Amino acid sequence: MAPNTATDALRDGKRRQAQALLRDGEVWLIAARESGVRPEPALTLVAGVDVTWDSLFLLTRSEAVAIVGRFDADAVPPGWTVHGYDADLRALLRAEVTRLGARRVLLNISEDDPLCDGLTAGLERRVRGWLATAADLPTLEWDSAAPLLGQLRSVKTPAEHAAIREAVQLAEAHLREMAAAARPGWTERDVAAFLHGLCRRDGAEPSWGWDACPNVHIGPDSRPSHAPPGDHALRPGALLHIDYGVRLGHGYCSDIQRVYRLPDGTPVPGEVQAAFRACWQAIQAGADALRPGTPGHAVDAAARAALVAAGYPEYQHALGHGLGRATHDGGTLLGPRWPRYGQTVEGPVRLDEVYTLELGVLVPGHGFIGLEEDVIVRDGPPQWLSDRQDDLKTLG
Amino acid sequence: MAPNTATDALRDGKRRQAQALLRDGEVWLIAARESGVRPEPALTLVAGVDVTWDSLFLLTRSEAVAIVGRFDADAVPPGWTVHGYDADLRALLRAEVTRLGARRVLLNISEDDPLCDGLTAGLERRVRGWLATAADLPTLEWDSAAPLLGQLRSVKTPAEHAAIREAVQLAEAHLREMAAAARPGWTERDVAAFLHGLCRRDGAEPSWGWDACPNVHIGPDSRPSHAPPGDHALRPGALLHIDYGVRLGHGYCSDIQRVYRLPDGTPVPGEVQAAFRACWQAIQAGADALRPGTPGHAVDAAARAALVAAGYPEYQHALGHGLGRATHDGGTLLGPRWPRYGQTVEGPVRLDEVYTLELGVLVPGHGFIGLEEDVIVRDGPPQWLSDRQDDLKTLG
Missing domain, CATH: 3.40.350.10 (Creatinase/prolidase N-terminal domain)
Structure with a gap:
């Protein structure tokens, strides 16, 4: 390793x-x-x-x-x-x-x-x-x-930006390989084992450990948690949600979430499409608010309000966190003013920081839609390190 | 991994x-x-x-x-x-x-x-x-x-004893493979890379990290330190000292030191033989003193006195430390009453604890002789987990 x-x-x-x-x-x-x-x-x-x-x-x-x-x-x-x-x-x-x-x-x-x-x-x-x-x-x-x-x-040097970008790109390449290889019957464990094989091949480690990374959820009965991947299996029409990242030899890592669907010959259900759009737009609202000087809680509030305005419940975590040598890399947290977050959400967003932007919605009867992107704070709009997911991806 | x-x-x-x-x-x-x-x-x-x-x-x-x-x-x-x-x-x-x-x-x-x-x-x-x-x-x-x-x-369960024994045996097997494969010209880096390859093959990790484990010293110019392996190369007659251990999937690890010599057609020099015997006997003195109830510093003192009595300088560290999920696994330290060790050397040795016993001597013109064994504290003499090194081992 x-x-x-x-x-x-x-x-x-x-x-x-x-x-x-x-x-x-x-x-x-x-x-x-x-x-x-x-x-x-x-x-x-x-x-x-x-x-x-x-x-x-x-x-x-x-x-x-x-x-x-x-x-x-x-x-x-x-x-x-x-x-x-x-x-x-x-x-x-x-x-x-x-x-x-x-x-x-x-x-x-x-x-x-x-x-x-x-x-x-x-x-x-x-x-x-x-x-x-x-x-x-x-x-x-x-x-x-x-x-x-x-x-x-939290304020990264150009060399750190390059190191994180490298980790984002490798995680994306792994997920592309996984999506091309996935077959009906694969369980959450199978998906994780496939990605672990790619990590070993490429001399990388899962960003938050072999036990818990990737986080994989298949279908309506698999609830988001940090528990190890389980036995839910891919069937036609099923949603597959993955939270994944890799840490490279230099110690810097990535952290992204993607959602896939195994085709079943029918169109994507309307409520799944709608939930995906709402998540995408809420992340966009967060990105629009992510500017130097804005307090962390205000960035979270922008995304949270967008999701709630679209008719979905609030996500029960922060919109984003610093990313670097750790997947929760300190500095300002883009989170709500909850007691457990203390002062971490009060600090300002700073130029050249790297954040995740992540949130999700559970669609009853279908599964979890969760998106997560990695961005650099710039003077204007943030710079996307990840190849942003704009549509539900297709497996197989 | x-x-x-x-x-x-x-x-x-x-x-x-x-x-x-x-x-x-x-x-x-x-x-x-x-x-x-x-x-x-x-x-x-x-x-x-x-x-x-x-x-x-x-x-x-x-x-x-x-x-x-x-x-x-x-x-x-x-x-x-x-x-x-x-x-x-x-x-x-x-x-x-x-x-x-x-x-x-x-x-x-x-x-x-x-x-x-x-x-x-x-x-x-x-x-x-x-x-x-x-x-x-x-x-x-x-x-x-x-x-x-x-x-x-520090007081280990039988299941922990078995886990540590497994880690000791794998490290010993790796060192046997290394000793059989070693060739003139191999550098300290080559020795480390060979052992790392065996770790990867066997799904193990070096006990104290890929950078610093094994610790490898070849010849008279390589001084013991925790620095990464360097460029000193094996020549006929050279001493090779290794401090090595592996951590297995269950998290328990080993920590042993061995000394080898690459033959050059002449007998082992007398001063090398004498230093080896003195180290062996000092470790024996420590083992003889390692009984439940004895304070840690008294065990160290027995080994230290034996080495000094044989005419060698004191080692600049503790004789031994607990071994388990960490290579310095807490509990009583078998060390001298130096300020930096604080209260850790005052505690008693306890039944079923696992300790290293380690010390060494620098032989000018030849290199470092360092031995380290892993033992379980028993009511009588300690139980050796490692296959004790009784003579200088031959490479190749």
Whole structure:
């Protein structure tokens, strides 16, 4: 399997982008340990290295310093000043914090955004203990790195756009192969197994894991959920809904939904056609609202209102999320102002962010119509990374 | 690639083991979100499910309750009472905490043990906020789940022993194939690529990732580190050191080190032989000290003293660590009392735990001799899971 290793250019671009977001006297402190078991998503983003012992990565506007266990020192990529330690990192840390002129330390703590909440609770206590007020240390102010990190994750570089586009195009190619090969009698499991075979062939991974990606629903009795594909089988006239994406060797991924129908010699039923149009138009309404500066909840509200105006129930999730190294890649969420979304829907949409736009309708007696597209935020209308689905696709 | 999915029996066994360790009135609360990106190792251990939104798993002596987002509800395995929510989990959580008669809530927070530190800092704040004192809630005491979780991870069930043994045996088979195939001119990269090919063929993954596992060192100029394999090439008389393990589909893994020599028609140099014997004997001293009830640091001290008494420098790491679903699987560490190891070396060795025993010596002009074995703690001498290396192995 392809390792999820960003190229040097991708990773170094993100580190430089982070440094440009920092102010004088600020140190962004990324702390991690056993990151192979418990990845720190921010560390993956800016340094792309796995660490074993307690490790600290300090970024300022002009410097990048890594304090890691002796055996991990050689694995830190170029661009970082590396200190390897054996028994105790404290003296190194205190000397570096002083040398860097740190006045404000930013930690990866966020109640609302899981991708900005990479610091674990015990390691937080440890880091604060190491930097507790002492004669040899400047007085430090502490804050959350989430505003910086959310922006860093979500505002993509051109190299990241290219990496995501590559992942979108491979997922689309896989779905074309699947649609051409699908036969009556195929179950949801068969569809997933076929796509997994293409992933293995092409050195890719399903975006959200082998168990749950793709999400496949066939016919009226298969309800959308994150459960593994089941036994519902393709019969003439059946709808097939797929939520799928691939992660490539560089770690960037895609996330799209498509709907197909196995022909049965009769026209597509009117209620299926109508539901498809309503979904398409609601996504268009969301895309029309997706402009730099608009709050996330307003983009969701535009799509939601369009769907409800067409006579369909509200979807029970957010219209869209950031897409990048994760399928829920942090930053602003294009979602409703529900308690569980907290502050994540209040932030503004930003230029060069990449979002999904997704929603669906259950058509009783037929099945689930769900569409999902991937787009880049531009100054004008968003740029579609996916080859947008404009009509119900035909299988076989 | 094989998904890292424990069988139902393995996972349910761990859940029941955890429940037996809880006292009346105690609730072990495992909180997770976006676990595909940021796995919660305890959740993987007892429930084996990935969750997306804020999710809470509550275990008491007699009950297992999961509160997860609507779309994840179907993915929770049997044995859990599942509540799916849409907009807000708070009412569900408060009702369950009351119904379960909770008086003491245990959270996965540990300064010392990364595998017991699965709760992130922002999610900790959120969970405490949800359960802040209120009229409709019992008064709650908070504590760390680390003592319970460390024991749960480290004390293995018979099914876990069998799973680890399977992983040890596959790694050994791979190394035998590699040793038979190795040729003069092979670089460290070639050795790693050969072993990766066997992993793909057999549906396994390298225990600590494709980038860093195996760790390969050839000859006197290749220093032990966690860096990816390099360009040092096999020449007659060269030593080859490998640190390798595989993770199988059920998620359990192995971790062994072996040393080989490419013959050059002359006897093995005396200083190489002597260093090998010293390593072997130091590991034996560690094994002799590995008994239930002995503190971790005392086991390390026995091996360390043996190596130093033979005239070699101390190894700059711990003698051994727990082995299971992770290569550093929590619980007691068999390590020296260095600050960076904190409390992890103070705990006792327990019956049925699985440990590595590993150490090495750099022989100037020749290369690194490193040995690592995997053992189960028994009432008498430990049970060797690995086919112990008793002599320098020959390549080709």
